[in-house]
Amino acid sequence: MSQQITVTEHLLLHQKQVPMATGRFTRLFNELILSAKLIHREVSKAGLVDVLGFTGDINVQGEEVKKLDEFSNRVLIHRLSRCGALCAMASEENADIIEIPDGLPTGDYFVIFDPLDGSSNIDANVSIGTIFSIYRRKSPGDSRLLASDYLQQGSEQVAAGYILYGSSTMMVFTTGDGVNGFTLDPSVGEFLLSHPNIRIPEQGNTYSVNEGYYHYWDEPTLEVLAHFKAAGMTRKKPYSLRYIGSLVSDFHRNLIYGGIFMYPADSRDPSKPSGKLRLMCEAAPMAFIVEQAGGMAIDGVNRILDIVPQHLHQRVPLFVGSKKDVEQVRAIYEKARQA
Ligand code: P6P
Secondary structure (H helix, E strand, O other): OOOOOEHHHHHHHHHHHOOOOOOHHHHHHHHHHHHHHHHHHHHOOOOOOOOOOEEEEEOOOOOEEEHHHHHHHHHHHHHHHOOOOEEEEEEOOOOOOEOOOOOOOOOOEEEEEEEEEOHHHHHHOOOEEEEEEEEEOOOOOOOOOOHHHHOOOHHHOOEEEEEEEOOOEEEEEEOOOOEEEEEEEOOOOEEEEEEOOOOOOOOOOEEEOOHHHHHHOOHHHHHHHHHHHHHHHHOOOOOEEOOOOOHHHHHHHHHHHOOEEEEOOOOOOOOOOOOOOEHHHHHHHHHHHHHHOOOEEEOOOOEHHHOOOOOOOOEOOEEEEOHHHHHHHHHHHHHHHHO
16 A cells, blocks of 8 residues: 555654744644535536526626635635634735624634636636645734735735646645645545655746737747747647636646746737736745746746736736746847847
């Protein structure tokens, strides 16, 4: 029988190796694990009950909120409020910081999450995901929470991860000591270590981007796309275009097989000059994971993990994946900047 290590055992083992670990981090993570199981249960039966369709509400991003989005957001807020480890939290679905209700225990961690990323794919039964990012507050625990406690650059993350609700449900995360993947065994209700020490190939054969926005990109971005499209002329094998429209799915495939995911800035919407993806609840957690797996993440020029957010829902262009592929992108944007 292969050694079956549950995600909780893995965390407890990790906790023993971190001298100042108080167990609160493990309790926080256990609430994330329970939330993942609750969301998995609803997502896996979405087609069977009247969970599909819109609630008729609009979230802070101006996007129609689907019922599973709303359910996932409620589950995470409810469970995390009770873990006794948070000073506050934030969600892609909520405009402002979510405070811990009076009477519930608090702590020094801050979590920001996208409860169900890629949710526009729910009705088509395409894989979707939950993304989370954990920081430790900077100011003393008994003082008022400051913006600098949560508007922290990605390199300050204590942990980051995602749950992918796909052909199987997987939890992939890092606490700064490599990346590990756990697959849910629904028959026992446990996430079991299935992908220890994930490393992204140094160069891939896949690029992921929505080429439908071609006419909204600037010259350097068009040059970046031309690079990947023309690669087959100069190397044995052309790149393949793979784009699901669900960040967690596209990212996970590239993490395992190698490749690059790109969401460049575009001129479609003047209110979103930096593209669609959010720095704190999408780009920064994915950047932490990919760097821990040996990859790279930039906004075209700058390292994603060095960007200090000015507000919770700040958007950022994202180029993330195999190191050599992302370095090609940076070289093209750097050249354009110096021209
Ligand atoms: P587009 C989903 O809405 C999401 O935030 C990411 O999961 C995904 O990568 C991206 O948007 C898809 O955006 O503009 O290509 O539909």
